[in-house]
Amino acid sequence: MILRRGGLRLARSLALANRQRDLIFIQHQPSKIGCLNGVVRASVRCNSTRSTVIQLLSNIGSKREVEQYLRYFTSVNSQQFAVIKVGGAIITQNLNELASSLAFLNHVGLFPIVLHGTGPQINEILEAEGVVPDYIDGIRITDSKTMSVVRRCFLEQNLKLVDALEKQGVRARPITGGVFTAEYLDKDKYQLVGKITKVDNTPIEASIQAGALPILTSLAETPDGQILNVNADVAAGELARVVQPLKIVYLNEKGGLINGETGDKISVINLDEEYDSLMKQPWVKYGTKLKIKEIRDLLMHLPRSSSVAIISTGDLQKELFTDSGAGTLIRRGYKLLTRESLDMFESLDAFKDALVKDPFFNGSTELVNSYVDSLRSSKFKSYADEPFEAVAVVKETESEIPVLDKFVASKDGWQNNVADNVWSAVRSDKSCLQWVVPEDSERASWFFDRADGSFVKNGKILFWYGVESADTITKMIKNFSKSVPLTSSSRIQPSQSRLYSTLARPHPGPSAKSVARRQYSSSTKTARVALIGARGYTGQNLIGLIDKHPYLEIAHVSSRGLAGRDVDGYTKSAVKYENLQVQDVASLEKEGSVDMWVMALPNGVCKPFVDAITEAGGKGAIVDLSADYRFDNTWTYGLPELNDRSLIAKAKSVANPGCYATGSQLAIAPMLPYLTGQPTIFGVSGYSGAGTKPSPKNDIEVLNDNLIPYALTDHIHEQEVSARLGTNVSFIPHVGQWFQGITLTVSIPLEKHLSSRDIRSIYEERYDGEPLVQVTQEVPLVKDIAGKHGVVIGGFGVHSTQSRVVVVATIDNLLKGAATQCLQNMNLMLGYDELAGITLN
Incomplete structure (x- = not known):
């Protein structure tokens, strides 16, 4: 079993498609006009509507993926597309x-067969009537009273779904009987529970032929008409045995199967390898055990794919x-084979x-033979399923990071998730890995989803995962760069944590009064700015600030993806995104055409650009x-409110502080003379702080009514604050369900007894004259704080023993936590007023 990484969510708006639905005419008789999947769409706008929906679907994957799967799904009869079982x-x-x-x-002409359950609704009614639901081996015991509730609930929930679909402009047909014939499963044990003996798909075919989605319940009847209750998972399996659909999908509220010990979502279950051990797990019981057993029984009667x-x-x-899929994927699969020498292969052929099949070999058996022979002198490990639908070769090299030398899968291997299975084996075996893929590879997005970081150069992409050290990443990039021509650009998706040693430094500087904001020269000369990596939220906010700046103009904005x-958001002149590469940056710097470079790149990637400049x-x-x-x-560390501004003004290179680190330092700094222990910082950021790369931390569905703690120790900002303040702090970050803004609750142990008023006075004196720091009771x-340029500090709750104070600070992570502070530093370095382009609010 492996854990599936979070994936990109599709915005669920159907507004555009629904606005066009009146242009689609459903013709129930055969015709040669616009035939799609057995249903004729006679409107000349049909293709336009389908293209619109394909474009919307492309938000969740590449257009190639979407169109590939559409061709796949429309290659069979409509009823064979998918069986979707919906949990109650x-x-x-x-x-x-x-x-x-x-x-x-x-809207793209597909007709899933939908079968739903109603378990929670039944339990709610029974419990309200004082009846405790009873199960044996995950199967509900159904007496006559329970059956009356079951039948009523099925009819109500069925009509709810049909009505909701009709409101979406989609025809749907309720099918609450006539599909499943059953006999008693065990009348004495389960009472009115059925075992399906026959599936009649005539009502389903009629519904699809009429252009309506079939919506089924799992109720069955005996030959003499007695209604029997059937577990919806079981009914979906029996239906799939007859229909043999391309896809079988179970929808549940958890989004997959959850490992009862770890609480993590299981990504893939390969039954041939894992079934026996999985069924012995103590958390696999009741409905979960029944579900896995029924799915296995189903898959044993279907093609192995x-x-x-x-x-x-x-x-x-x-x-x-x-290609990446979602939730938990269960497949029969094959046992995976690993080999560490050519002699271990039963068949080298x-x-x-x-x-x-690897495009690198261009179909040449001679090149393949030569490559395989070269493995005799290499330390390698291969991973493959038994039919070799997917193969991976990992080499150990002089580098500390192993290299994925080959990853090849057939068309069936990709579509039937064999590639995922082999990848999972590699991932579980190798804690870190690097590999190279052509930038124009149709599988590039698949690899992006599985990498922690990447670096692009001259049509090649270096990927890696599990590499924490920035020095190691830099070394990998240098070695990669030597292997391709000198044109390069970068795109990185950083690993979730990076390790730095904590540097002990004395607390910077005197009180705010002695370093009050001032202009270090009276420059009004226009300066040209180049942003490297401006696709993220911070880059976009900085573009907006520069657009309002009296003296700055954007000369270049680099983003490979854009x-x-x-x-957008820049009105002074027409500027287009470029894909500036390292040698381009070096050329621009030699020409003197850029006055200020802003590196808006993720951690671990900007060094080649800095070195070039x-x-x-x-x-x-x-x-x-x-x-x-x-x-x-x-x-030079660029936190103007706590650092010597003259040093920033003289600097040629400034490190902009982190968002959490800025708020935390400003909240703690005035108390340093009174500190007697380690401050603790409880921080919660809006999900924009998790960046634009999809993850659970910026998934609004996961965040809804939720709070996600992460990086509970050794967070980079914990080390940053400790290093800058010269005292260790504890930092516990979280992500909340709002978009931008950070709240920091800081508990500070005190050596000296101070009242709340005393402490507030200390903060007011320290930040007197600082327009971007507000102190409040x-x-x-x-x-x-969202959309505001400063920091607000307040609360000042003193414990009854006066041994500690709790201070609360808020900061916009995208502005003072990033873009606004960057502009402060740019203004000081270029000789402008520090607040030029920053509107106080």
């Missing part, structure tokens, strides 16, 4: 989202139309036949927004 809780909690997701499928996905409603399109597009010997100054140089004594609220 989904209808109660996510009805509109479910209807929207199913409507999306229907079949699989069952257990996902959330929000992940339905992602599961169906992308099968291994070679798999490798020849290259060629107009820069430095080695070019130009006059351009640098502000780095990442953490790469915050611990480097050769760089009240506890500041995070909702009030």
Whole structure:
């Protein structure tokens, strides 16, 4: 079992598609006009609507993936597309989202067969009537009283879903009987519970032929008409045995199967390898055990390529139309084979036949033979399923990071998730890895989803995962750069944590009065700014600030993903995103065409650019927004309210502080003379702080009514604050469900007894003359700081023993925590007023 990483969510708006639905005419008789999947769409706008929905679907994956799967799904009869089993809780909690997701499928001409349960609704009614639900082996004991509730609930929930679909402009047909014939499972033991003996799909075919989605319950009848209750998972399996769909999907509120010991979502279950051991796990019991058993029994009767996905409603399109999928994938699979020498292969020919599919070999068996022979002198390990539908070769090299030398999968290997299975084996075996993929590879997005970071150079992408050290990443990039021509650009998705040693430094500087904001020269000369990596939220905010600045103008904005597009939010001139590479930056610096470089890149990636600027010997100054140089004594730390501004003004390279670190330092600094222990910082940021790369920390569905703690120790900002203040602090970060803004609750142990008024006076004196720091008696609220340029500090709750004070600080992570502070530093370095372009609010 492996854990699936969070994936990109599709915005569930069907507004555009629904606005066009009146242009689609459903013709129930055969015709040659616009035939799609057995249903004729006679409107000349049909293709336009389908293209619109494909474009919306492309938000969750590449257009290639979406179109590939659409061709795959429309290659069979309509009823063979998918069986989707919907848990009863989904209808109660996510009805509109479910209807929207199913409507999306229907708008591209697909007709899933939907079968739903109603367990939670039944339990709620029974408990209200004083009846305790009773189960044996996960099967509900159904007496006549329970059956009356079961039948009523099924009819109510069925009509709810049908009505919700009709409101989405999608025809749907309730099918509450006539599909399943059953006999008693065990009348004495379970009473009115059925064992399905026959599936009649005639009502389903009629519904689809009429252009309506079939919505089924799992109620069955005996040959003499007695209604029997059947577990919905069991009914979905029996239905799939007959229909043999391309996809079998179980929707549940948890979005997959959860490991009962770790609480983590299971990504993939390969039954051939894992079933026996899985069923022995103590947390696999009751409904979970029944579900896994029924799915295994189902898959044993279907082609080995079949699989069952257990996902959330929000992940339905992602599961169906992308390679990465979602939730928990269960498949029979094959036992995976690992080999560490060529002599261990039962058939080298099968291994070679798999490798020849790699585009690198261009179909040449000679090149494949030569490569395989070279493995005799290499330390390697291969991973493959028994039919060699997917093969990986990992080499150990002189580098401390192993290299994924080959990863090859057939078309079936990709579509049937064999590639995922082999990748999971590699990932579980190798704690860190690096590999290279052509930038134009159709599988590049698949690898991006599985990497912690990447670096692009001249059409090649270096990927890695599990590499924590910035020095190691830099070394990898240098070695990679030597292997390709000198044109390069960068795109990195950083690992979740990076380790730095804590540097003990004395607390910087005197009180705020002696370093009050001032202009270090009267410059009004226009300065040209180049932003490297401006796709993220901070880059976008900085562009907006520069647009309002009286003297700054943007000369270049580099973003590989946005290259060629107009820069939004900048009105002074027409500027397009570029894909500036290292040698381009060096050339611009030599020409002297840039006065200020801003590195708006993720951690661990900007060093090649900084080195290029430095080695070019130009006059351009640098502000780095990442953490790469915050611990480097050769760089100036740019927190103007606590540092000597004259040092920032003279600096050629400034490290912009982190958002949490800025708020934390400002909250603690006035108390340093009174400190008697380690301050503790409880911080919560809006999800914009998690960046734009999809993860649970910026997934609004995961965050809804939720708070996510992460990096509970050794967070980079914990080390940054400790280093800058010269005293150790504890920092516990969290992500909240709002977009921007940070709240910091800081507990500070006191050596000297001080009242709340005394402490507030200390803060007011320290930050007197600092327009971007506001001290207040009240506890500041995070909702009030969003969109504001400063920091608010207040609360000052003193413990009854006067042994500690709790201070609350709020800061906008995108502004004073990043873009605003960057502009302060740029203004000082370029000789402008520190607040030029910053509107006080």
